[in-house]
Amino acid sequence: MNEEPPRRGRPRSPERRRAVLDAAAELALGSGNLPTVDAIATRAGVSRTTLYKWWPSAAAVLLEGLLDRFHASIEFDDDLPVRTALEAQLDTLVHLLRDTPAGRLLRQLMAASITDAATATALLDQWLEPRRHAAVHHVERGIASGELRAGTDAALVVDALFAPAYHRLVWGHAPLDDDLAARVCALVWPAIAT
Amino acid sequence: MNEEPPRRGRPRSPERRRAVLDAAAELALGSGNLPTVDAIATRAGVSRTTLYKWWPSAAAVLLEGLLDRFHASIEFDDDLPVRTALEAQLDTLVHLLRDTPAGRLLRQLMAASITDAATATALLDQWLEPRRHAAVHHVERGIASGELRAGTDAALVVDALFAPAYHRLVWGHAPLDDDLAARVCALVWPAIAT
Amino acid sequence: MNEEPPRRGRPRSPERRRAVLDAAAELALGSGNLPTVDAIATRAGVSRTTLYKWWPSAAAVLLEGLLDRFHASIEFDDDLPVRTALEAQLDTLVHLLRDTPAGRLLRQLMAASITDAATATALLDQWLEPRRHAAVHHVERGIASGELRAGTDAALVVDALFAPAYHRLVWGHAPLDDDLAARVCALVWPAIAT
Amino acid sequence: MNEEPPRRGRPRSPERRRAVLDAAAELALGSGNLPTVDAIATRAGVSRTTLYKWWPSAAAVLLEGLLDRFHASIEFDDDLPVRTALEAQLDTLVHLLRDTPAGRLLRQLMAASITDAATATALLDQWLEPRRHAAVHHVERGIASGELRAGTDAALVVDALFAPAYHRLVWGHAPLDDDLAARVCALVWPAIAT
DNA sequence: GTCTAAACGAGACGGTACGTCGTGTCTTCGG
DNA sequence: CCGAAGACACGACGTACCGTCTCGTTTAGAC
Structure with missing residues (x-):
């Protein structure tokens, strides 16, 4: 089965x-800007035609590269207490955004996705939604297990937890501290814990 | 003093x-994209030269227009209870982002500011920081008055309150509900109220 | 001998x-332009590789096709009076250029041969020279038989007879009339007949 | 009058x-081919944009340059005997085509005009027709003055005179001899002189 | 009332990147 | 060995904006 054609x-x-x-x-990390299609092709030693054959834009290339490297950061353990699990996920994100290229790449992709609907869809579907779903799943698990209050709005809680990190990434008005995950969780927890 | 030359x-x-x-x-609202300098000049019935003389970029024009219209939304009453004041400010922002052109303009400006450092500085200084300072001021007022717990990290609380709104504006994965302000406040309050 | 390997x-x-x-x-007749190699291959239901294997360019394909269809138009009768023979050949050419695909194909090939030396050589050798040689042969036959004046420059006479037809084909400033052959012959004959 | 705006x-x-x-x-003379728009712009030290602003194609540039340099070759004397006048015009053309850049440029333009209708129109209107009209004018003058036979087809005579030169330019199968003009005239004259 | 300096309009110009098209070569598999 | 399918490098295309420049023409206020 699953024979390759x-x-x-x-x-x-x-x-x-x-x-x-x-x-x-x-190029994106070096310049801090979306590289041009031409520059990517030249540096890769590949013709522009080939690039356009496989990707519709520079942003699409960047996104694929981003996902390629950081696909693992979503999975986590279902046996952990909900709070531990969520805090771990958030902490992973914070460090990803601050200490790896992912943060800078994501910034550019967010800019591109505001301009270009296709990029927006791709980025939402392939980056944000998987992470949000995982988090939502934990919240719902918590409600089911009684760790969290019934009636908790999972979507809102997840946004409240993760938005500050993205917010600081985009605006750069405050640092992504090491203890950001812990402190944000601490801020939200009293309202939702049983 | 301050006599005009x-x-x-x-x-x-x-x-x-x-x-x-x-x-x-x-143009920005119509197309959903940063308008070109040329398009702005043409529509305004003004020459490109004139435009470049007074603004460095299309984003700068947009920003000035944005501030021009929505400068009032920061001021609020120091006599109100802290929670009321913060919730009001957040609610104002949510409706501003959702129901007025400000939301769409801000989206574009955020994209531009990721690309262009000058825009980033201007946007941060003239949009975000005034609002953040006002909010931080309220939080500190609350700590002083005993409404809020001592040791509360004002900067973090403010981000936790406002980030979800910006987050949803940028990603568009969830709506800016009417009761978003109230629900986010409710989520954060137990952790900081005395 | 001459056994095929x-x-x-x-x-x-x-x-x-x-x-x-x-x-x-x-394709050439439909578009009025040199077709692309790709278009030819697609329409023929053949792969580009195959095409390149047997012909060096689209022009070469076109030339081969042209010769394939109109190879017969050169042969004519050595027993006819020289004037009749030449006029017949010219008349055949005029109708070929005007009433058959040959004219439009030849136009394109002439354009290609100005650009590309290989096409030029092939076209000259396989289209023009055979026809010119046949005509020159008739002129020389006429000189030998006394029908034409001794000292007649065969090459020039042949060009004078045939050039107007090609000229009008290329420039399109005047039509290839039915009686063009007769009238050109009439114009040249007094100067060369005995 | 004729005030400049x-x-x-x-x-x-x-x-x-x-x-x-x-x-x-x-570039055209150096390479023997239609130069690319890019190459022209680079060599001229001018931006491609500027070039496209004023000319629609490389061929248009070439044509304008051609006309710019060789505009004088049409005018000639109405007092001369018709035969002298026509022979002089033809001789001028032959030398123009053989001894000046005009010949090589014209070859390329003819190729371009087969491919591109706009070039064809321009070339016909601005190169061939002015020259043809001048020649036709002489023939008609000859008919009026009695130098030429009544009923002479001016258009045909002009083509018969000039076509061989263009023919040899395009095909290159025979040289543009010094005495080509004289010999072609001699070939045609007996049929049209009174 | 001029004078005058800045604002302004029109548009030429050099650039950079875009996305597409056509070319000719190369690689892999199947008949 | 022929042929199909298609990846690939390359070069040119024509367009869209960008930001700068060079003219000429207002026009409000200073003299």
């Missing part, structure tokens, strides 16, 4: 895919 | 300033 | 050759 | 116009 023609080169994703990320 | 030559035309600000806002 | 492997498909030649001609 | 805005730079025309001609 016997591909016709020359297969896509995985090296070039990697080269493009890496080049885009490096 | 006896200007020589033809004075700046206030009509044109207005025309430019309005044209920019209309 | 016992080819190894799959032999070339004549159907595909035909399909390519026809597709190229149809 | 009081130009608004920055006036067009004649230096750049010249630079573009010259660059195009040099």
Whole structure:
């Protein structure tokens, strides 16, 4: 089962895919801006045509590269107490945004997604929603287990927990402190814990 | 004091300033994107030269227009109970973002400010910081009056209160509900009230 | 002798050759422009690879197709009086250029041959020179038989006879009339007849 | 009378116009092919945008340059005997095509005009027709003066005279000899002289 | 009432990036 | 070995904005 169809023609080169994703990320991190399609192609040693064949825009390349590297950050343990689980997820996010390229890449992608609807959809579907769903799942688990108050608005709680981190990432008016996750959780918990 | 220097030559035309600000806002709201300098100038019936003389970029025009219209939304009453005051401010913001052009304009400006440092500085200084300071002031007032717990991290509380609104504005994954302000306050209050 | 070498492997498909030649001609006639290699291949239901394997360019395909269809128009009778023979040849050409695809194809090939030396050589060798040689042959036959004046410059006479037709084909400033052949002959004859 | 309209805005730079025309001609003569718009702009030290603002294509630039340099070659004397006048015009053309850049430029423009209708129109209107009209005028003058036979088809005679030169330019199968004009005239004259 | 300096309009210009099209080559598989 | 499918590099295309510049023309206030 799941037999691969016997591909016709020359297969896509995985090296070039990697080269493009890496080049885009490096350029974005270096300049702090969305790289141009041309610059990505040149640095990757790939023709512009090839790039356009596989991605509709520079933002799409960046997004794929981002997801490629940080896909693991969503999974976490269902056996943990809800608070621990949520705090861990938030803490992971904070460190991801602050200490890895993900933060700077995400900033650019958010800018691009305000301008371009396709990027917005992709970013929402592939970045934010999976994380939100995971968090919502924990909240609902908490309600079911009695750790959290019945009637808690999961969507709102999740936003209250995660929004401050994104807010500081975007505006840069305050740092993403090490203890941000813990302190935000502490701020929200009294209202929802049983 | 503050006497105006006896200007020589033809004075700046206030009509044109207005025309430019309005044209920019209309275009931004119509298209959902940062208008081009050319488009603004054309619609305002003003030459590009004039526009560049007074503003460095389309984003600067938009920002000035935004501030021009919505400067009033910061002031609020120091006699109110802290919670009422903060909730009112947040509620004002939510409705501003949802029901007035300010929301859509701000979205674009946030995108521009990620790309362009000058816009970022201006937006932070002239939009976010005044509002944050006002809110922080209330929180500190609450601590002083005993309404709020001593040791409360004002900056964090303010972010926790306001971030969800901006978050939903940017990502668009959930609506800016009428009761958002009340519910977010309710979520945070137990942790900080005495 | 002259035995064909016992080819190894799959032999070339004549159907595909035909399909390519026809597709190229149809496209050229339809669009009025040199078709792209890609378009020819697609319409012929043949892969670009195959096309490139047998022809160096779209112009080469077109030329082969042209020659394939109109190879017969050169041969004519050595027993006819020289004037009749030449006028017939010219008349045949005029009608070929005006009433058959040959004219429009030739126009494109002439354009291609100005750009590309290889096409120029092929077109000259395989289209113009055979016709010129046949005409020159008649003129020389006329000189030998006394029908034409001794000392007549055959090459010049032939150009004087045929150039107007090509001229009008290329520039399109005047029509290729039915009686063009007769009238051009009449214009030249007094100067060369004995 | 003929008052110039009081130009608004920055006036067009004649230096750049010249630079573009010259660059195009040099490139065309150097390579033997239609230069790319990019190459022209680069060599002229002018931006591509500027070039596109004033000319629709490389061919248009080339044509303007051609006309700019060789506009004088049409005028000739109405007092001369018709044969002298026509032979002089033809001789001028032959030398123009052979000994000046005009010949090579015209070849390219003819190729371009087969491909592109706009170029065709421009070339016909601005190059061929003025020359044809001048020649036709002479023929008609000859008919009126009795030098030429009544009933002579002026258009045909003119084509018969001039076509061989263009024919040899395009195909390159025979040289544009010094005495080509004289010999072609000699070939046609007996049929039309009274 | 001029004078005059700035504001303003029109538009040329050099740039950079865009996304597309056509070319010709190369790679892989199937007949 | 022929052929299909298609990936790929390259080069040119024509367009859209950008920001700067160079003219000429108002126009309000100082003299």
